[in-house]
Each structure stands twice: as structure tokens, then as C-alpha cells.
Amino acid sequence: MKLLKTLFLIFFSTLGFGQNIPSTKVLKITELQHYLTETAKKNVSENDKISTEKLASYFREKFSERYFYNYKTVNDRFEEYTKLYPNASANHISRGVDHLQKFPANTVWKLPFNYKNGEAVNAYALRHLARQHKMVDIAFSYFYQQKDPQYIDYFTEQVTSLNIALSQNKFETIEDGNGVYEAFRSGYRVLNWLEIHNLFLGEKAYSDEEQLTTIATLLQHGANLFETNQEFHSGNHQTRGLSALAMISILFRDFVDTDLWYTHSMKLLEEHLRKEINEDGFQFERTVHYHISDIGNYFYVYQLAKNSTIKVDDFWKNKLESLFTTLTKIAFPDTSAPVFSDDTDTPWAEKNDISEALTLGYLLFENKSFGYFANNKVSEKMYWYTSKNQLENLQNIQQEKPSFNSISFPETGYYIMREGWRNNDKMLVISAGVDAKKPDHQHGDMLGIQAFANGNVVLPNYQVRYSLSDLELFKNSMTKNVALVDDELQGKKYASNKGGSGFGKFLQLPNPKVVAFQKEKELEVFIGNHDGFENVGVQYSRQVLHVENDFWIVKDNFSSDKNHSYKQVWQGHFSIENSPNLLRSSFQNGSGLDIYQLHKVDTILTDGARGKEWIVVSKNNSKYFNFITVLFPFSKFDDRLDETNKNPNVGGWKVNESTIESDANTTISKGNKIFFFGVKKIKIKNSDIEFNEKVDFFMEIEQDKMYCQSLFYKSFYMNSSIKGSIKDPLKINPLDNFTLN
Numbered sequence: 001m002k003l004l005k006t007l008f009l010i011f012f013s014t015l016g017f018g019q020n021i022p023s024t025k026v027l028k029i030t031e032l033q034h035y036l037t038e039t040a041k042k043n044v045s046e047n048d049k050i051s052t053e054k055l056a057s058y059f060r061e062k063f064s065e066r067y068f069y070n071y072k073t074v075n076d077r078f079e080e081y082t083k084l085y086p087n088a089s090a091n092h093i094s095r096g097v098d099h100l101q102k103f104p105a106n107t108v109w110k111l112p113f114n115y116k117n118g119e120a121v122n123a124y125a126l127r128h129l130a131r132q133h134k135m136v137d138i139a140f141s142y143f144y145q146q147k148d149p150q151y152i153d154y155f156t157e158q159v160t161s162l163n164i165a166l167s168q169n170k171f172e173t174i175e176d177g178n179g180v181y182e183a184f185r186s187g188y189r190v191l192n193w194l195e196i197h198n199l200f201l202g203e204k205a206y207s208d209e210e211q212l213t214t215i216a217t218l219l220q221h222g223a224n225l226f227e228t229n230q231e232f233h234s235g236n237h238q239t240r241g242l243s244a245l246a247m248i249s250i251l252f253r254d255f256v257d258t259d260l261w262y263t264h265s266m267k268l269l270e271e272h273l274r275k276e277i278n279e280d281g282f283q284f285e286r287t288v289h290y291h292i293s294d295i296g297n298y299f300y301v302y303q304l305a306k307n308s309t310i311k312v313d314d315f316w317k318n319k320l321e322s323l324f325t326t327l328t329k330i331a332f333p334d335t336s337a338p339v340f341s342d343d344t345d346t347p348w349a350e351k352n353d354i355s356e357a358l359t360l361g362y363l364l365f366e367n368k369s370f371g372y373f374a375n376n377k378v379s380e381k382m383y384w385y386t387s388k389n390q391l392e393n394l395q396n397i398q399q400e401k402p403s404f405n406s407i408s409f410p411e412t413g414y415y416i417m418r419e420g421w422r423n424n425d426k427m428l429v430i431s432a433g434v435d436a437k438k439p440d441h442q443h444g445d446m447l448g449i450q451a452f453a454n455g456n457v458v459l460p461n462y463q464v465r466y467s468l469s470d471l472e473l474f475k476n477s478m479t480k481n482v483a484l485v486d487d488e489l490q491g492k493k494y495a496s497n498k499g500g501s502g503f504g505k506f507l508q509l510p511n512p513k514v515v516a517f518q519k520e521k522e523l524e525v526f527i528g529n530h531d532g533f534e535n536v537g538v539q540y541s542r543q544v545l546h547v548e549n550d551f552w553i554v555k556d557n558f559s560s561d562k563n564h565s566y567k568q569v570w571q572g573h574f575s576i577e578n579s580p581n582l583l584r585s586s587f588q589n590g591s592g593l594d595i596y597q598l599h600k601v602d603t604i605l606t607d608g609a610r611g612k613e614w615i616v617v618s619k620n621n622s623k624y625f626n627f628i629t630v631l632f633p634f635s636k637f638d639d640r641l642d643e644t645n646k647n648p649n650v651g652g653w654k655v656n657e658s659t660i661e662s663d664a665n666t667t668i669s670k671g672n673k674i675f676f677f678g679v680k681k682i683k684i685k686n687s688d689i690e691f692n693e694k695v696d697f698f699m700e701i702e703q704d705k706m707y708c709q710s711l712f713y714k715s716f717y718m719n720s721s722i723k724g725s726i727k728d729p730l731k732i733n734p735l736d737n738f739t740l741n
Contacts (some may be wrong), residue, residue, distance in 0.1 A: 019257040023223035023465045023640065026163045027216045032255075035219070040254035043292040056208035059254075060201050060213060066251050066308055067194075068385045071201040077384075085380045092140040096151075099134035104166075105157035109171040123178050124467045124502050130172070130180045131188040132158075139196040142203075155196055156210045159217055166220070177497065181224050183241025190221050190244035191300065194251070195384055211420035219255060222248040226261050232271050234438050236290050236297070239276075242269050243297040250304045252680035266316075267300065273319040281326040285441045286433060288330070288352040289343040295323050295357055302364065303385065306721060324361030327354045328369055329407050330416065332452045333425040334643035335373050339450070339461040340414070340431070342441035342475075345660050347468065348610050363390045368400035396470075406519035406546075409433075415517050417524045426460075426633060427452040428552055430544055432512045432528045440505040444491030445480040446512050446530045447542045451552070453633030454591035460571050462612055468500040470609060475506070477569065478607070478614060483542060483556040483627070484567040485533040501634050515541075515713055516735040522548050523698060526733050527713050538564055541713040543696065545675075550651045553668075555677065555696070556627040557713065563621045568629065570595055573615045580604045580617060591634060594641045596648075598628040598655060598666050628666055628677055660684060660701075665694070672701045675711070687722040689740075692729065709737040 021035055033041065033050040044050050044058045049355075064070045069077065082089065102115045107129065113121055121129075135155060142151035162180070165171040172178040179185065194677070197214050200206040225245040229238055242265045243259050249262035276284045276294070283291040298320045305312050331337050336351040343352055358373040360382060376394050378386055407419045413433015419425040429449045430619045434442050443461075451459035459481050476491040477484055484490075491506035510532030518525040529541035538560045545553040557565045572593070574583040586592035597617065605616040606656045619625045630650050634640045640646040647655055650668065658667040665678030676682065676697040682689040684706070691697075696711040710716070710732045717729040722740050 019223055019260060021219050021223045021255065021257045023220065023227045025167060026213075026220045029212045029216065032212060032216055032219075035255050035257075037254055037256055042712040047284060052208050052212065056211050059211070059252075062254065063198060063201060063251065066304065067198050067302060068307070069198075069387055071198045073388075074199055074202055075556060081380075081383060081578075084377055084383070086571075087260050088140075088380050089144050092137040093144055094493055095134045095203060096137035096141040099138060100154065103129060103158075105154045106161040107158060109162055109165040111172060111176070111178065120228075124373050126172060127185060129577060130178070130182075130185040132192045133188070136192050136195055139199050142200075147203065147205070152200055152203060152205045152210075155200070156206075156213070159214060161222075161687075163213075163217060181221075181228070182237065183225060183229055184237035185582070186221055186225060187240035187242075187244035190218060190225075190248060193218065194247065199384075215252065218248055219252065222252075222261055223257065226257075226264060229268065230264075232268055232275070233618055234284075235277065235440075236285065236293055239269065239272050239294060239297045240274070243301055244516045247304055250296070250301075250308055250310065253409075266301075266312075270296070270313070273298070273316065277319055277323065278409070278411035280409040281322040281329070281389045282409050282410070282414070283323065283326075284435050285342075285438060286412055286414075286435060287341045287343050287441050288339070288354065289345060290338055290441060291323065291326065292354070292357045295320070299360055299364070299386065305598075307387075312617070321361070321365050321367070324358060324365070324367070324370055326363075326409075327358055328373060328402055328412065329404065329409075330429070331373065332427055332457070333418070333421050334423050334452075334455060338429050338452075339463050341445070343463045344465055346463050347465040349463045350457045359394065360386075362397065363393065366393075366398070368398045369402050370611070371397045371399040372401055374399075406524055408519065410514070410516050413512060413514070415514070415526050417519065417544075417552075419549040424454045424635065425452075426549060428544065428546060428547075428631075430526050430528070430678045432514050432526075432530075434509050434512065437508055440503075442491075442506065442509055443475045443480065444477040444489055444506065444509065445482055446490050446510040446532060447479040447528055448482040449544065449554070449595075450481065451631060451633070453593065454587070454635045455589060456591060458572065458585065458587075458633055460612075462571075462610075466504075468502070471502060471504060473609060475504070476520045479571065479609075479612065480569060480615075482569055483540065483558075484569060485536060485538045485540070485558065486565050488533055488536060490530075518735050523709070525711060527711075529713065533558075536564065537562060543711060543713060545711065547651075547653070551633065552631040553675075554627070554629045555631070558622075558626070559624045561623065566619045566622060566625045566627070568617045568627055569614055570617070571612070574606075574615050576604060576606070576615070582641065582643055583615060583617075584640070584643075590636050590702045592640060594630070594632040594634065596630040596632060596641055596650070597669075598630065599626060601627070610641070618659060626665075626678065639665075660699075674699050674701075684722070688720070689722070690719045692717040695732075704741060706740040708739065708740060710734055 044054055064072055075346050082200050111126055115121055138151050171180045174182050222245055229241055241734050245261050246265040249258040252258055278284055283294050337354045355373050355375050356379040358370045359375045359378050362374040363368040374397050401421050406416055408415045415430040418427040428449055431448050450461050462474055462479055464471055472494050478487040490510050494504055494506035495507055496504040510530035512530045515527040524546035526544040533540050538558055541557045543555040572585040574585050581597040583595040601617050602620045603618045632641055653668050653670040656667055658669040660674055661683040662676055662679050663681045664676040668675040678694045679697055680691050680694045693716055698709045698711055700707040715733045718732050719729055
């Protein structure tokens with residue numbers, strides 16, 4: 001009965017998925033020849049026989065033609081690698097030792113089990129064991145340690161241990177939450193094992209039998225990835241697995257099923273490109289980390305396809321290029337990039353290094369704008385995924401500074417106000433988006449901002465790490481530059497993942513609405529709101545003004561039928577001797593940031609963790625309140641706001657000293673330019689302008705003309721007694737501009 005059941009399952013699998021190579025067992029070396037294409041059989045057979053030696057030799061030759069570089073050049077490459085990356089050895093060796101000390105070669109693949117020292121292996125560690133990242137370091141240790149064969153033996157024994165676990169059904173499944181053959185972990189394992197396989201191919205200690213066992217194992221992985229990824233599933237996990245499936249199908253296309261695998265993987269990868277790369281060019285999970293990770297997924301396949309002159313659809317090429325273009329669009333003036341949500345490469349870092357990714361973009365497309373961000377060498381990791389010719393091209397990079405400044409990503413929800421591309425230029429980023437399908441990597445930062453000025457990130461966000469106990473803190477609103485109400489945080493109902501690896505997500509996040517964005521003018525304006533505080537009966541909106549590339553004004557608007565405590569959270573190390581209305585941070589180059597409140601606030605509270613600090617500014621027991629906050633970056637001491645003046649001017653702008661009569665709560669004026677905040681009536685000479693409610697308004701007066709623009713977060717009505725103007729109420733929408741004579 002058991003035999004019949006097994007045969008039925010094999011038959012059903014073949015019938016249902018159309019593949020011949022089994023997914024639930026690893027073929028024996030002697031069985032591999034039966035799964036070769038007819039053409040390959042003819043090329044390999046001698047007197048109608050296929051020997052192990054001949055088969056291994058054949059695949060070594062094919063691998064030398066198809067992989068990212070020829071394995072016969074490994075020794076020369078490694079010598080060059082040690083010169084280009086002199087610090088790499090210590091990292092490879094220490095990581096390799098870490099893996100060797102923790103796991104035996106014939107390790108267990110199902111929890112619970114212990115490290116070699118007796119301590120329990122947790123889910124996070126099991127997932128990384130499954131990815132086999134540090135096995136690559138063990139492979140490099142082989143070359144650093146005078147080609148000691150123990151490192152090759154360790155690799156082949158660990159591969160065998162997984163195959164045994166598969167045959168005995170003793171491995172973590174997806175149902176356990178930490179599936180060893182789950183697409184993401186299996187896909188990364190394939191990528192890493194392919195790299196190791198190529199490194200070892202020319203070594204006598206890597207026998208013909210071991211080479212073919214690795215190939216058989218990779219084929220089983222391919223069959224499993226094909227079988228378990230029949231339908232589109234959103235997210236980078238499946239993308240990683242499909243990328244691996246495409247790589248296997250290109251490199252081992254002498255086997256049956258690989259044409260089927262290639263067609264299927266490319267079809268689904270294209271679907272990921274269509275559905276997960278937004279029209280604005282950003283990867284849908286809204287993080288730099290996963291955006292670059294997706295670049296890698298597509299890069300590997302595109303590179304191998306080019307090596308084998310396999311045509312890739314133009315849609316593929318264009319979408320891949322757009323991923324690189326997006327990185328240039330989000331960059332700070334110093335060519336780094338902001339931290340967005342679950343960026344995890346360097347915990348607590350306040351910037352992202354995008355140069356390595358754009359170096360790859362330059363190699364693929366020779367785009368001069370990519371070259372502006374590129375390095376003259378690839379990263380240590382990507383050195384082994386690039387050809388000799390590509391590496392030589394980096395010695396003469398063609399560079400061109402980007403032609404754009406301020407820019408928006410309306411589908412993804414990032415809005416960037418950028419002064420220019422000099423290192424000291426200013427830039428501010430507003431986060432106003434959430435992915436409806438997979439908000440897993442989203443942080444509690446709705447309408448949060450980051451700012452860069454004078455070579456420094458003056459209002460930072462922080463990278464995170466899933467395994468850290470305070471991940472929830474660094475994912476939520478206390479570590480963002482946002483507005484809050486009472487003790488409410490934006491991220492609610494935090495839930496850890498099923499496998500217990502540390503990753504967690506918010507089940508409830510605010511829904512943003514972008515009212516307006518005006519860019520590339522002397523006055524740049526963002527207006528938006530979200531529903532994150534409606535559960536406590538508070539309506540909220542935020543306006544951000546970038547004034548003449550000089551400073552920013554952030555206006556937070558709260559209203560409710562009940563009293564609440566309204567708050568702003570600012571990230572950074574601030575002095576508070578002039579608080580609560582003036583806060584200051586300063587940086588090692590003498591520049592700084594002043595945060596100046598134009599409306600009186602009540603209290604401040606400082607807090608921090610992991611060496612990071614933030615400050616909470618509060619207005620207590622109010623139904624209605626508007627923070628009007630000047631963010632004033634200064635390049636040197638003499639340019640700061642004068643804290644000795646009770647009413648300092650702001651970069652030449654005067655606060656509440658307008659020559660124009662009005663009932664505004666606050667004005668900021670400079671010459672003939674005036675910002676009115678909370679104004680209902682404006683009197684100019686003998687003429688009146690009146691609104692149906694208190695609004696925010698900008699006016700520039702030139703001779704007998706007045707250039708006007710709404711800065712308000714909703715529509716309103718205006719009457720004017722100015723000669724020649726419309727007497728009936730005129731509806732004004734956010735950012736509407738017009739001229740009064």
C-alpha cells in the first residue's frame with residue numbers, strides 16, 4: 001500500500017506539474033543520465049555509456065561557459081580579490097569559524113536542536129543556516145587556509161546532511177514557520193551553493209561524485225521551487241526563489257524540465273516586475289533594503305541570460321533599469337540614501353549606501369547617471385558575479401550629475417524636496433504611503449520626515465535588525481519624526497511572525513491621503529493627512545514648506561471635541577537650554593539644526609535607546625492646536641537662530657512683524673513676501689480680503705499686483721473688495737494660485 005501511495009504521488013506530481021525530475025528526493029549519481037536531454041546524452045556518451053568521469057567533466061565545461069565567470073580563473077581571481085579587498089579575509093574567516101563552531105557538518109535541520117556547545121538553536125539561526133550564507137565564508141576559508149580540504153569536506157557533508165533530512169522527512173516545513181525549502185531560504189541556498197560549486201570546481205579535493213551530488217541536489221531544489229511556486233505570491237520571498245529557479249534552468253539546461261522551469265520562472269518574475277515595481281519605479285515594499293534585494297534577484301538572472309545569449313524581453317530590461325534609476329532619485333546630495341522602514345543591513349545607521357547597487361547598474365546599462373554614484377570596484381560579494389570585462393570597465397567610469405532635484409513617488413508615497421547636488425545642499429523626504437497588499441515592512445512613520453543639510457542627516461531615521469529585542473520600538477513612531485496624540489502610536493497590533501525569528505509587523509497602520517505636492521519652485525509645498533488618530537476622535541494633517549532652499553516650516557494641525565495632548569517627535573541629540581520653543585543639535589563640522597516653535601508649547605521630554613535620542617514636544621489639554629515649527633539648518637555658528645533674541649528672524653524672515661494688517665495668528669515676512677497662518681481677514685490699503693474660515697495663505701506683492709497661493713489643507717472661499725476682483729465668494733483649493741490687481 002505504501003509503495004502504491006508513493007507511485008501515485010510521483011505520478012500525480014508529474015501529471016500535475018509537467019516535470020520529470022522529482023522534488024521530494026535527490027537523484028542518485030547513476031540516475032542523472034536518465035534525465036539528460038537527448039542532445040546532452042549524445043554529447044556525453046561513449047559507446048552508448050555515460051561514465052561518472054565523463055558526466056562530471058562535461059558539466060565542468062558547461063559551467064565554465066555559463067556561470068558569471070570561468071571557474072578555471074578562480075586562482076587568478078582570488079589573488080586579485082585579496083589585493084582589491086585586503087580586509088575581506090578577516091571577515092570571511094571569522095564568519096566561517098562562527099559557522100563551524102556552531103554546526104557540525106552533518107547538522108540537524110529541524111527544531112529543536114542545539115549548537116555544538118549545547119545551547120539551543122533559535123528560529124532566527126535556523127533560517128540563516130538554511131540560507132547557507134556563511135558556507136560561502138567557509139569556501140573562502142579554503143583558499144585563505146592553503147586549500148585545506150577539510151573545508152570542501154565540510155561543505156559536501158552539510159549538503160548530504162540536508163539530503164538525508166529530506167529523505168527522512170526531518171526538516172523544518174513552511175507549516176512550522178521556518179521552512180528550509182521555503183522559496184526565500186531555498187533560493188538563497190541555491191545562490192550560495194552555486195557560488196561555492198564554481199569556486200571548488202577546479203579542485204581535486206572536490207571529486208567527480210561530489211560535484212554531481214551537488215548538481216543532483218540543485219536539481220531537486222529546482223523541482224521543488226517549480227512545484228511549490230506555481231502561482232504568483234506577492235513579496236520578495238517568492239522572487240528570490242524564482243530567481244534561483246531561473247539560474248538553475250540556465251546553468252543546467254542539459255536536463256529535461258529546465259526549459260519548463262525557465263519559461264515558468266521568467267513568466268512569474270515578469271509578473272512580479274509588473275505588480276511589485278510601482279509605476280513610479282519603487283519596489284512595492286517601500287524600503288531601500290528590499291528594493292536593492294530585488295535588484296539582485298533580477299540582476300543574477302539577467303547576467304546569466306546575457307552570458308548565454310538568451311534573449312530577455314525588453315519589458316524585463318526596462319523595469320530592471322528603472323530600479324536603478326529610482327535609487328538615484330531618492331539619493332541625498334552626498335550620494336547616500338535615506339533609511340526607509342525595514343532597512344536592515346546596518347542596524348541604527350542613518351543612511352543607506354547605494355553606491356554598490358548603482359555600480360552594478362552602470363555595468364549593465366552604462367548609464368552615466370548611474371556612474372555618478374558608482375565605485376571603481378564592485379562590492380566584495382558581487383566581485384564573484386561579474387565578468388572580467390565588466391570589472392575592467394569600472395576603471396573608466398563615465399559620470400553625469402543627475403538633472404533632477406525635487407521629485408515624487410506618488411504610487412509608493414515618498415515626496416522629496418531637494419535643493420541640488422552639492423554636498424552641502426538641503427533635502428527633505430516625506431513618507432506618505434503604505435502598501436495595501438503587503439505592509440509587513442512598514443514602520444509607524446506616516447507623514448514622517450527625514451532631512452539632510454550641510455553634509456549631515458539632521459533629522460534621521462534608523463535601520464533595524466529583526467533579531468533585536470527592541471525591533472518594535474525602532475519600527476514604531478517614537479523613533480520617527482512624526483506627530484502624535486496622547487499615548488497613541490501609529491503602528492498598532494504588533495505581531496511577531498509565526499516562526500519566531502524576530503521579524504514582526506503592525507496589523508494596523510494609518511491610511512495616508514496626499515492633498516497636494518508642489519515642487520521645483522522657490523516655495524515647495526507638501527500637504528497631507530492620515531486617519532491614525534481618528535480612533536480617539538482627533539483629525540490631523542501636516543503641511544511642509546520648503547522656503548527658498550533655505551529652511552523648512554512644518555505645520556501640524558490637530559482638532560477634536562475633547563482635550564488631548566498633541567505632540568511632535570524629533571530625532572537627534574538636542575540641547576534644551578532654550579527649550580521648549582528652541583531646540584538645537586550640532587554636528588562635528590560646526591553645522592547644526594535649530595527647531596523653533598512659533599506657537600507656544602508646554603513641555604518637552606527626552607528619551608533614547610541604542611545610542612539614539614529623540615525629543616517629544618507637547619501641547620497639553622487642548623481641543624485645537626497647530627504646531628508651526630521652523631526647521632532651520634545652519635552651516636556655521638554665525639548663521640544660527642539668535643537664541644539671545646526673544647523673537648529672532650529666520651534667515652532674513654521676520655516673525656509676526658508684517659507691514660500688512662491682518663488677523664493672522666502668525667506671519668512670517670521678508671520684503672514683499674508674506675506667509676499668513678490662521679488668517680481670516682487681510683487689509684491692504686483700503687481693500688479687504690476675507691475668507692470663510694481661518695486659513696494659511698502666501699502672498700507676494702509687486703507694485704499693484706498681488707500673487708497669492710493657498711497653503712491650506714482643504715478648500716475654502718474668498719471674497720475681495722480689491723478693484724476688479726471677483727466680489728462673489730471664490731472657491732480656493734489647496735495650492736491654487738492667482739493674481740489680484
